[in-house]
Amino acid sequence: MLAGKRILLIIGGGIAAFKTPELIRALRGAGAAVTPVLTRAGAEFVTPLTISSLAGEVAHGDLFDLTHEAEIGHIQLSRAADLVVVVPATADLMAKMAQGLANDLASTLLLATDKRVLIAPAMNVRMWEHAATQRNIATLKSDGVLFAGPTDGDMACGEFGPGRMVEPLEIKSAIEAALSDGPLKGRHILVTSGPTHEPIDPVRYIANRSSGAQGTALAEALRDLGARVSFITGPASVPPPAGVTVTRVETAREMQAAVQAALPADAAIFAAAVADWRVENAASKKMKKDGSGALPTLAFAENPDILAQVSQMTSGRPALVVGFAAETHDVQRHATEKRARKGCDWIVANDVSPETGIMGGSENAVTVIDDKGAEQWDRMSKADTARRLAARIAAALGAS
Structure with a gap:
């Protein structure tokens, strides 16, 4: 090269x-x-x-x-x-x-x-x-x-x-x-990845089991096809890829702000496992047991829906918006409903039930859902999944 x-x-x-x-x-x-x-x-x-x-x-x-x-x-x-x-x-x-x-x-x-x-x-x-x-x-x-x-x-x-x-x-x-001359040369693609951490107090937080491996692999695959990649990552357990612009965030609201700052883009790929809720009354000091047996009361608030906000933009919307759906049951039905509800072009769905070993693992088995229907892919490494998805994205942007 x-x-x-x-x-x-x-x-x-x-x-x-x-x-x-x-x-x-x-x-x-x-x-x-x-x-x-x-x-x-x-x-x-x-x-x-x-x-x-x-x-x-x-x-x-x-x-x-x-x-x-x-x-x-x-x-x-x-x-x-x-x-x-x-x-x-x-x-x-x-x-x-x-x-x-x-x-x-x-x-x-x-x-x-x-x-x-x-x-x-x-x-x-x-x-x-x-x-x-x-x-x-x-x-x-x-x-x-x-x-x-x-x-x-x-x-x-x-x-x-x-x-x-x-x-x-x-x-x-x-x-x-x-210097890559791949099919995505000259294209700007935004990728979100990893979990978000929503604080309860200065030492505790709500999180999920996402490692960020699939989002990282996807950013690398898009980079290798010549794209300029803006990579926005929560506190993942895998290091971010080289050759992309990395923005690190902790919370869903920080990710929302980073996404807005990274736009406009030709495509936006939302692989991050963003927490649906945050603790609205997060404590400024560590919560302590007082010996009375009383439990703390946590008030929850809904986090911003970043995928829906970008999908439903009336001006400057990316030509292709792709969401991810991590489900534990009725995967295809829930993912199809999510695509319609959010307004994105594709949903990449997978079964993250504990017995699959997919969340936090090195392999994935996805179903790509678009306006033409659902396409099931065999289980393969997350790197191979990323390369196949990147090629599909390149083809879609080429057609557009």
Whole structure:
């Protein structure tokens, strides 16, 4: 997939820059050509000589290099690549990209390019969570910039949380997905996945047994067909896929907000097992037994129906809306009624009775219900189910 492709690799000034030599090796091993650009801060972490030696090309760094600028070199560099990749994407670089600043070679290339841009963010957890960074993230996503990570993990500073750069092989997978020429290239698909957690108090919550495995596999399959995937996940037990834009949420209302922020999309696939109800009177402190034997009273409220809201949009509705129905009895009847009630185009139904081992397991057996009827699929791995469903989605969007 990468053979003959040219990657313009911009190396930012963060400690995670030490992983870029491994990325360059992996890309060149797959047949890609890598043109490296070092920011001034990036050169403090990895030397131009090391990067040039591994890439087999000079590591650029000076916007005012007269030899190259006599031919408007920064324009040529920004247009000659098949993909521009920023690793690590620091808070500073992301801010420059979001605001359109161009005061060094790296930021000038990013402003001048007409190619897709993929970034792998890396920064301290507080910097990642800062309101300014979150505004910049929203701007970059709306501009079509692709994200690989970040993930949660230990920081070089000793803190833990979101902001850790994903590993080089995950970035390579994201690059492959970005360069894919599959049938979904140019399409934006939203996928929800995993359970939601509805708090009872600060330490207890209502949840379900969804692992997020099917939604994750589906996002990967759609990515591999060339789609730009917005992946909105609850607290799943499987890691999110590389090469997609990941938004993590906890509750149904947070998922609702994330879905609205990710629209518009060509298709929306609602694989998440969203809790139907939440505790309306969730306690702000841990509930304690007082020795009287009295039980706490929980007042429940209905959660927003995200699938129905998107299915029934009067403006900007995705061309294809797919819901999932996890049932324990009368599967096809309940799923058919759900499709009519929600207004979605398809329902993917499965039997999650405990004896099936499907919820939380590695296999699935689904029935796809649309306006033409029900199509039962044999039991297979969730990865194979995802690939077959992704191919069906691609065919439907191609027809539309």
